Amino acid sequence: xxxxxxxLEVGPDxxxxxxxxxxxxxxxxxxxxxxxxxxxxxxxxxxxxxxxNAVVHTGCxxxxxxxxxxxxxxxxxADTSDRPPRPRHAEGEDTNGRGLELVDGLADRWGWQRxxxxxxxxxxxxxxxxxxxVAAVSPSRVRC
Numbered sequence: 272x273x274x275x276x277x278x279l280e281v282g283p284d285x286x287x288x289x290x291x292x293x294x295x296x297x298x299x300x301x302x303x304x305x306x307x308x309x310x311x312x313x314x315x316x317x318x319x320x321x322x323x324n325a326v327v328h329t330g331c332x333x334x335x336x337x338x339x340x341x342x343x344x345x346x347x348x349a350d351t352s353d354r355p356p357r358p359r360h361a362e363g364e365d366t367n368g369r370g371l372e373l374v375d376g377l378a379d380r381w382g383w384q385r386x387x388x389x390x391x392x393x394x395x396x397x398x399x400x401x402x403x404x405v406a407a408v409s410p411s412r413v414r415c
Contacts, residue, residue, distance in 0.1 A: 274340035275302060281333045281348075283326050291322045291335050302339040310398060313377050314344055317394050320370040321348040324356065324392070331389070343379070343397040351389040 279294050281287045295318045296306060304311050318335065325333035329352035338345040358371040374381050378394035 274338055276336060276338045278334055278336040281322055281326065281335055283330050283332050285323065285326055287326055288319055288322050292319055295335070295337060298337055299344075304339075304344075304398075310344070310396060313396055314346065317346055317374055317377055317396070318348075320373050321346060321392055321394070324348075324370050325350045328352075329354065343395055345393060345395045347391050347393040349386050349389060349391040351387075353385075353389060355390060356383050356392055 277298050279291060281291055292315050295315060296311070299311050299314060300306060304314075314337075318337075322333065322335055325331070325348045329350050331351045333348050333350040336345075336347040336349070338347070356371060358375075360372070374394055377396070379397045381392070381394035383390055383392040
């Protein structure tokens with residue numbers, strides 16, 4: 272099995288989230304994932320949430336990694352903060368607190384691990400066989 276890994280350094284600025292999304296779209300296209308595929312939109316949303324969490328909640332630079340291969344895509348966001356992720360539950364009209372709930376609802380698997388002095392939060396999305404839609408983008412899977 273061949274795996275392609277690409278990575279982007281992200282500064283501790285919320286404006287970096289848009290740059291990370293654009294970069295991820297170009298890397299997906301280069302790996303054969305079309306921009307109109309449901310998988311692409313799911314991955315962009317996951318990347319947006321994980322990068323946002325890293326730069327907003329830690330104030331630290333981060334590294335976004337994408338690993339293509341093995342029938343899916345793994346996204347990792349590593350930062351230098353030693354604080355573990357803390358899932359929150361948003362209420363009603365709250366505008367914050369849904370990030371990890373979205374990751375849980377959209378990814379096939381996710382978790383976190385210590386990495387050096389910091390941590391890495393990762394998620395994986397399986398690629399659906401040709402002709403099948405990606406269940407991960409179904410709104411019924413998002414538990415908010």
